[in-house]
Amino acid sequence: MTGDDRYARQRLIPGWDQDRLAAATVVIAGVGALGNEVAKNLALAGVGHLLLCDPDTVAPSNLSRCVLFSAASGDPVGRGKVQVATEVLHRLAPQTRVTGRTRDLTTGIGLGELADADVVVGCLDSVRARLDLLSRCALVEALLVDGGTGSWGGEVRIRRTTVEGCYACTLTTRERGRSDVPWSCADATGDHAAAAMVATTALIAAQLSLAVLGEVVGRPADSGIIVFDGGTGQTRRVEVTRDPGCLHHRPLGTREPVVAGSRSTVAELAAELPPGAEPQAWTEFIVPGAPGERPRTTSRILDAAGDTRLCDLGIAPAEVLPVRTTEGDYRWMRLSS
Ligand SMILES: [Zn+2]
Structure with a gap:
């Protein structure tokens, strides 16, 4: 000192x-x-x-x-x-x-x-x-x-x-x-x-x-x-007694790291996932509608254009994304920082 x-x-x-x-x-x-x-x-x-x-x-x-x-x-x-x-x-x-x-x-x-x-x-x-x-x-x-x-x-x-x-x-x-x-x-x-x-x-x-x-x-x-x-x-x-009806007690399972980060594109993320896997965002974002239709909201990341950066969809750095597999269950993918 x-x-x-x-x-x-x-x-x-x-x-x-x-x-x-x-x-x-x-x-x-x-x-x-x-x-x-x-x-x-x-x-x-x-x-x-x-x-x-x-x-x-x-x-x-x-x-x-x-x-x-x-x-x-x-x-x-x-x-x-x-x-x-x-x-x-x-x-x-x-x-x-x-x-x-x-x-x-x-x-x-x-x-x-x-x-x-x-x-x-x-x-x-x-x-x-x-x-x-x-x-x-x-x-x-x-x-x-x-x-x-x-x-x-x-x-x-x-x-x-x-x-x-x-x-x-x-x-x-x-x-x-x-x-x-x-x-x-x-x-x-x-x-x-x-x-x-x-x-x-x-x-x-x-x-x-x-x-x-x-x-x-x-x-x-x-x-x-x-x-x-x-x-x-x-x-x-x-004194707080745990309420069995309270939903805030369920941690995610194993988090699997991926190379893609929030500044990566949708296509770069997709390239790292198994065929048919569906990564989801935690909040919805807007994508263009089909020709003649209005824009729509979605949380399916693959609905966005492949060259869109994940951060532009509202996905934070080091986010952990739910990814639905073809078997219908979820895996948890952690983006890099
Ligand atoms: Zn609680």
Whole structure:
């Protein structure tokens, strides 16, 4: 340790391992208020690689809670959240490599990337997005540290394996199917307006960051859900019983690597597959219709023209694709990065 070591103080923490942090990759899904704060914390602490994903642009209402947007050069309003955050993080912590994806979660981050990450952090603001992230993490058994804020507190949910009960297990079937409205998890009023302020954001983001840092340096937090009441300072652990009807407990089987990546063409992918195999995308895309007919949506990758790049169909890097075989069952093919 030297006097000009920016990590000198945190190296004094018993069990700390700066090298493990420098080698770690953390996915941050959602770069709103929580995502800003978590990304700032992890970058300052020296996490080596952050993968940020958010499809949205900066709005004026973000500025009271988002440290990275407030520190942007020029007016960040209207610019992509991921782009602004990436620029500011580079100034704040140049040793941290930041990969940004201005896309929604499913098209932005491949299942292989979730599987490879040391930790996936959920910083999302709708039930639908949380369930999507939970579902994709469950498919590859990625460790998920998920947060949500309410008016004066919030929740932190840690899910380590698909054997455990999960956030979705705590919801009713109707809630699991609800539409994609911003919904503050911890707001006991049930009001769908996502009330929030920076102090609450900082409280929950600190807990998420501690969970990530602890995990990486070998001091893992327990799985489960903890509710924080910022007004009283009290915390409460929620016992989660696994719901047999919850669908988020079925990891994929063996993943077979292929040479093709998301920048490969449909034809290049097809050349690697057995005859008759049908690779599918996780989200639908539009292909031209037959002569005289309108364009149509499909998830069959081979419906796209052979020279189309997979990324242009919304397929993320290192995605794991379901491939239906001629026998009618599925194999799981992992694209290269
Ligand atoms: Zn569940």
